[in-house]
Amino acid sequence: MADKPINIGILGFGNVGVGTFRTLEENKRSIALKIGRPLKVKLVADLDWKRPRPPAVALSVKQKTRNPLAVVDDPEIQIVVECIGGLRPAEELILRALRNGKNVVTSNKELIAKRGHKLLQEADKRKLDICFEGAVCGGIPIIRSLKESLTGNHISRMMGIVNGTTNYILTRMTQEGSNFKDALADAQAKGCAEPDPTSDIEGFDAAYKLAILAAIAFESRVKVAEIYREGISGVGAADITYARQLGYVIKLLAIGVNSSDGLELRVQPVFLTKEHPLTSVNGVFNAVWVQGSSVGEVMFYGQGAGPLPTGSAVVGDIIEVARNIQHHATGRLPCTCFSDKRIKKIEEVETKYYIRIGVLDRPGVLGKIATVFGAEGVSLASVIQSQASGEEAEIVWITHRVMEKKIRAALARMRRLREVRKINSWMRVED
Amino acid sequence: MADKPINIGILGFGNVGVGTFRTLEENKRSIALKIGRPLKVKLVADLDWKRPRPPAVALSVKQKTRNPLAVVDDPEIQIVVECIGGLRPAEELILRALRNGKNVVTSNKELIAKRGHKLLQEADKRKLDICFEGAVCGGIPIIRSLKESLTGNHISRMMGIVNGTTNYILTRMTQEGSNFKDALADAQAKGCAEPDPTSDIEGFDAAYKLAILAAIAFESRVKVAEIYREGISGVGAADITYARQLGYVIKLLAIGVNSSDGLELRVQPVFLTKEHPLTSVNGVFNAVWVQGSSVGEVMFYGQGAGPLPTGSAVVGDIIEVARNIQHHATGRLPCTCFSDKRIKKIEEVETKYYIRIGVLDRPGVLGKIATVFGAEGVSLASVIQSQASGEEAEIVWITHRVMEKKIRAALARMRRLREVRKINSWMRVED
Numbered sequence: 001m002a003d004k005p006i007n008i009g010i011l012g013f014g015n016v017g018v019g020t021f022r023t024l025e026e027n028k029r030s031i032a033l034k035i036g037r038p039l040k041v042k043l044v045a046d047l048d049w050k051r052p053r054p055p056a057v058a059l060s061v062k063q064k065t066r067n068p069l070a071v072v073d074d075p076e077i078q079i080v081v082e083c084i085g086g087l088r089p090a091e092e093l094i095l096r097a098l099r100n101g102k103n104v105v106t107s108n109k110e111l112i113a114k115r116g117h118k119l120l121q122e123a124d125k126r127k128l129d130i131c132f133e134g135a136v137c138g139g140i141p142i143i144r145s146l147k148e149s150l151t152g153n154h155i156s157r158m159m160g161i162v163n164g165t166t167n168y169i170l171t172r173m174t175q176e177g178s179n180f181k182d183a184l185a186d187a188q189a190k191g192c193a194e195p196d197p198t199s200d201i202e203g204f205d206a207a208y209k210l211a212i213l214a215a216i217a218f219e220s221r222v223k224v225a226e227i228y229r230e231g232i233s234g235v236g237a238a239d240i241t242y243a244r245q246l247g248y249v250i251k252l253l254a255i256g257v258n259s260s261d262g263l264e265l266r267v268q269p270v271f272l273t274k275e276h277p278l279t280s281v282n283g284v285f286n287a288v289w290v291q292g293s294s295v296g297e298v299m300f301y302g303q304g305a306g307p308l309p310t311g312s313a314v315v316g317d318i319i320e321v322a323r324n325i326q327h328h329a330t331g332r333l334p335c336t337c338f339s340d341k342r343i344k345k346i347e348e349v350e351t352k353y354y355i356r357i358g359v360l361d362r363p364g365v366l367g368k369i370a371t372v373f374g375a376e377g378v379s380l381a382s383v384i385q386s387q388a389s390g391e392e393a394e395i396v397w398i399t400h401r402v403m404e405k406k407i408r409a410a411l412a413r414m415r416r417l418r419e420v421r422k423i424n425s426w427m428r429v430e431d
Numbered sequence: 432m433a434d435k436p437i438n439i440g441i442l443g444f445g446n447v448g449v450g451t452f453r454t455l456e457e458n459k460r461s462i463a464l465k466i467g468r469p470l471k472v473k474l475v476a477d478l479d480w481k482r483p484r485p486p487a488v489a490l491s492v493k494q495k496t497r498n499p500l501a502v503v504d505d506p507e508i509q510i511v512v513e514c515i516g517g518l519r520p521a522e523e524l525i526l527r528a529l530r531n532g533k534n535v536v537t538s539n540k541e542l543i544a545k546r547g548h549k550l551l552q553e554a555d556k557r558k559l560d561i562c563f564e565g566a567v568c569g570g571i572p573i574i575r576s577l578k579e580s581l582t583g584n585h586i587s588r589m590m591g592i593v594n595g596t597t598n599y600i601l602t603r604m605t606q607e608g609s610n611f612k613d614a615l616a617d618a619q620a621k622g623c624a625e626p627d628p629t630s631d632i633e634g635f636d637a638a639y640k641l642a643i644l645a646a647i648a649f650e651s652r653v654k655v656a657e658i659y660r661e662g663i664s665g666v667g668a669a670d671i672t673y674a675r676q677l678g679y680v681i682k683l684l685a686i687g688v689n690s691s692d693g694l695e696l697r698v699q700p701v702f703l704t705k706e707h708p709l710t711s712v713n714g715v716f717n718a719v720w721v722q723g724s725s726v727g728e729v730m731f732y733g734q735g736a737g738p739l740p741t742g743s744a745v746v747g748d749i750i751e752v753a754r755n756i757q758h759h760a761t762g763r764l765p766c767t768c769f770s771d772k773r774i775k776k777i778e779e780v781e782t783k784y785y786i787r788i789g790v791l792d793r794p795g796v797l798g799k800i801a802t803v804f805g806a807e808g809v810s811l812a813s814v815i816q817s818q819a820s821g822e823e824a825e826i827v828w829i830t831h832r833v834m835e836k837k838i839r840a841a842l843a844r845m846r847r848l849r850e851v852r853k854i855n856s857w858m859r860v861e862d
Contacts, residue, residue: 023583023725030650033769034582133580139726141572141580149564149572151465152454152746219461277732280711294454294743295570298733301708302726312725315583329760338464 005040006322009071009102010081011093013046016107016134017083018057019311024318025056031315035322045071072097079321081314082106091115098122098130103330105317107134107310113208113224116215120335127331129324131317136209137162137286138309140302141316146216146290147333153292155217158256159430162209164284164304165193165200166232166252170240170269171282174249179237192284202231203252203267210254213288214265218258220341222265228346230268239425242356242384242396243271248429249279255430262342264349271354271429347405352381352429354398355407357414358421361393365419369395372417376410378402392421398429436471437753440502440533442524443515444477447538447565449488450742451512455749456487462746466753476502503528510752512745513537522546529553529561534761536748538565538741544639544655547646551766558762560752565744567640568593568717571733572747577647577721578764584723586648589687590861593640595715595735596624596631597663597683601671601700602713605680610668623715633662634683634698641685644719645696649689651772653696659777661699670856673787673815673827674702679860680710686861693773695780702785702860778836783812783860785829786838788845789852792824796850800826803848807841809833823852829860 008024010017021041024031032038044059045068065071072080072093080097082104084090090111094104104123106112112119112135123130133143137160146155161167165187172183184201187193199205207227215222232252243250248271257264272279277299281287286304291297303309324330359365366385373380379400386394399407407426414420439455441448452472455462463469475490476499496502503511503524511528513535515521521542525535535554537543543550543566554561564574568591577586592598596618603614615632618624630636638658646653663683674681679702688695703710708730712718717735722728734740755761790796797816804811810831817825830838838857845851 019725026724027583027585030585030769031583034767139581139723140729141576144580145572145576148751149575149747150570150743151750152458152462153743154458154461277711280708292570292743293457294450294739294746296734296737296740298571298731300729300731302729306727308725309727312581312584312723315725316580319582320579323763324760327758327760327763329755329758329763332754332758332760336465338461 003037005038006035006079006325007040007042007077008079008081008318009042009074009077010044010083011068011071012082012084013044013053014083015307016310016314017044017046018053019307020081020083020314021057022054023308023311023315031319034319036326037322039318039322042077043071043074068093072100072102077102078325079103079105079318081318082108084108085110087111087114094119095122098126098128101126101128103129103321103325105131105314105321107132107314109135109205109208109212113211116212117221117335117337124331124334129321129330131320133317134310134313136212137288137304138302138306139312140286140288140300140304142213142288142300143216145300146213147336150290150292150295150298153294155290155292156258157291158213158217158288159278160209160213160254160288161251161278161281161286162254162288162304163200163206163252164286165197167281167286168192168284170232170235170250170252173235173237173240177237180233180235201233203229206252206254206267210256210265210267213254214256214263215337217256217290218263218341219336220263220339221337222263222343226265226343228266228268232269234425235269236425239356239427242354245384246271246398247274248272249274250427251278253278253430262344264344266346266349269427271427273431347403347408349404350401352399352401352431353407353426354396354429355411355426356394356396356424358424359393359395360391360419360421362419366395368417368419369414372413373399373410376406376413378406378410394424434468436469437466437510437756438471438473438508439510439512439749440473440505440508441475441512441514442499442502443513444475444484445514446738447741447745448475448477448514449484450738451514451745452488453485454739454742454746462750465750467757468753470749470753473508474502474505499524503531503533508533509756510534510536510749512749513539515539516541518542518545525550526553529557529559532557532559534560534752534756536562536745536752538563538745540566540636540639540643544642547643548652548766548768555762555765560755560761562748562751564748565741567643568719568735569733569737569740570743571717571719571731571735573644573719573731574647576731577644578767581721581723581726581729584725586721586723587689588722589644589648589719590709591640591644591685591719592682592709592712592717593685593719593735594631594637594683595717596628598712598717599623599715601663601666601681601683604666604668604671608668611664611666632664634660637683637685637698641687641696641698644685645687645694646768648687648721649694649772650767651694651770652768653694653774657696657774659697659699663700665856666700667856670787670858673785676815677702677829678705679703680705681858682709684861693775695775697777697780700858702858704862778834778839780835781832783830783832783862784838784857785827785860786842786857787825787827787855789855790824790826791822791850791852793850797826799848799850800845803844804841807837807844809837809841825855
């Protein structure tokens with residue numbers, strides 16, 4: 001009886017499904033010892049059994065199906081592992097699995113970000129587990145750490161490099177001086193960026209991950225649509241150069257701040273001070289930095305994507321669920337979104353700013369711009385005026401901390417000045 | 432019934448005990464929601480109730496005792512939190528608590544390193560929890576990550592900066608060029624080093640932590656006495672300078688390697704390549720870098736000590752145990768030391784080496800030394816000969832990978848050369 005295996009069904013046998021299967025197979029013996037019973041992959045559903053897969057991945061005919069319902073309706077399967085991705089048909093399949101009394105493991109970030117609360121409630125009602133460590137930053141154990149190890153803390157602030165593609169591009173731009181277009185083409189050639197890179201480049205992927213992290217860290221429901229989001233396509237080589245000159249590195253960060261008047265949630269390229277540990281996270285690596293009331297600063301670093309890293313997280317979750325099954329304790333970690341905190345508008349955010357302005361090279365321009373800042377209540381920390389060429393010059397400002405609506409008001413007024421050719425770029429500055 | 436609190440008893444009300452109590456008090460409401468029941472600190476035992484404690488820490492007369500047995504024998508207490516430290520009387524008290532059917536949380540690294548296996552067996556027998564996240568690197572969630580999130584991986588290699596005092600001293604030496612004695616005195620003045628710094632400086636503290644980490648990561652019992660240990664008192668300002676010149680940073684690392692012919696376990700100052708993420712871990716910060724079969728590289732970073740960071744870990748464990756109590760699932764994560772792997776002798780370790788030799792400045796010396804290396808099978812990667820002053824010169828070598836017994840044999844032969852004044856220092860090099 002103790003040796004009767006716990007049956008697993010896998011939905012989707014692409015990269016993550018294969019990575020999960022391989023990780024389960026390679027560590028079979030040790031996993032069985034840890035759970036007290038072996039795990040068995042009983043059934044795998046995929047629409048396409050002809051596409052090439054690594055040679056080590058061998059399934060018997062009995063283990064393969066094209067029908068996902070065969071998995072979620074199988075009375076012998078206790079854990080359904082969803083590796084399809086996207087909302088449809090993943091959501092319906094998971095709901096059906098839960099209603100059939102099955103525990104669920106998924107690495108589907110879009111689904112958890114958008115429908116997580118509903119799915120977790122559904123699982124809670126039935127005292128079932130739904131685990132999703134793989135949904136954020138591949139194998140980096142950030143979800144469990146927030147839910148369990150750091151759960152005695154009030155988390156006040158969180159900043160993450162949660163998208164490998166954009167971090168790779170920004171790293172190339174920083175280390176080699178390449179421009180955005182070339183760095184993106186290089187990332188695509190290397191397979192670090194999709195042929196259609198929009199979801200990564202424009203910060204959608206990062207926003208999903210931030211929604212999940214913030215919901216757990218701040219114990220509040222979070223709507224993805226309320227997250228302020230900017231991508232990196234507007235970051236220029238000149239910005240990278242100014243950042244270096246001023247002691248910063250440009251990173252696309254997912255930022256969450258938990259303050260008494262609401263949550264600040266934003267995905268955007270920022271000037272991050274060189275002293276910050278996140279600035280040493282380069283290439284496709286991910287990291288999440290967390291500030292807790294007792295723990296102080298902690299940071300989690302690793303590969304944020306890939307079949308095996310994500311497989312590592314999925315298998316960690318499967319073992320967790322299996323241990324709970326073995327001890328009749330599924331559902332022991334219910335949803336912890338105890339509140340519906342207000343999400344601040346971007347105009348309410350208070351930070352420092354970097355502003356790069358193209359101007360006509362005439363006497364008094366710097367003074368005029370400074371006067372506009374002053375009139376809008378923006379206090380200035382430093383300024384660089386670049387060498388003029390012909391008629392044009394560039395002025396770069398770093399402000400003190402100020403509310404974003406004041407910056408926006410100042411920029412709107414500046415755009416109307418005859419001497420201002422263009423607001424070339426502006427970004428938030430984080431210390 | 433659902434609101435009946437889970438009673439906690441605390442042994443020892445020094446830094447960690449107070450940090451734990453404060454963390455529990457400050458987050459009382461959210462913790463109760465997470466568990467489904469409130470926690471109550473029923474009784475705290477300490478020998479000295481007169482020493483000063485932070486004003487926010489208020490216990491009623493009924494909560495205080497000088498008798499630790501009053502805690503471990505109290506039939507209403509379900510979780511005993513041991514914050515005394517050291518082997519005695521902590522070990523007997525924990526054993527007695529377990530035998531009385533109580534779950535245990537401790538941050539006592541020496542105890543877990545030396546007696547962990549016995550205590551875990553005792554807990555397993557009774558289906559009780561014994562948790563010790565706080566024993567390694569304060570609030571950094573490394574134990575739970577290894578035991579749960581990464582448990583689907585075969586961990587092949589682990590390197591950690593697990594002692595804040597020595598990392599602070601080496602950081603000062605690296606950043607400011609100070610020598611060991613001054614940096615130590617500075618650390619003592621700042622309270623980052625004990626008046627008797629032996630346990631930190633000589634690597635005992637790091638060895639305890641390595642024993643615990645290796646036992647979990649490599650699923651094997653580990654005897655502290657079998658860990659090879661070197662401290663940092665021999666690291667000179669010259670070594671720091673050469674390291675920088677050659678592209679390395681000197682760090683005191685706790686290293687564990689899991690190979691088919693045994694475990695390599697060593698605590699020692701090493702030359703670590705600048706490319707490694709651990710080299711950006713400075714000051715009192717700690718970090719553990721782990722290489723897993725599926726997850727690849729992951730790193731955990733944070734404050735490795737202090738009442739509140741350790742309190743964060745202890746409270747995370749208390750909540751974990753309370754959730755298990757609530758779900759009748761204590762003992763769900765038993766001891767995972769499934770084997771007794773052989774620990775390799777230091778002579779069997781294979782790595783690269785840095786060797787700094789003081790010589791008489793005569794023609795042919797470099798060749799003579801190189802010949803000795805060659806005769807012992809040590810292949811050389813690079814050499815720097817320093818400017819001679821008067822009769823003396825210094826030669827610095829970096830070798831290719833080689834077994835340590837060959838290095839030791841070469842050094843022994845070199846010491847007999849008339850031209851060699853002294854082997855000034857030598858260290859392992861990690862890429």
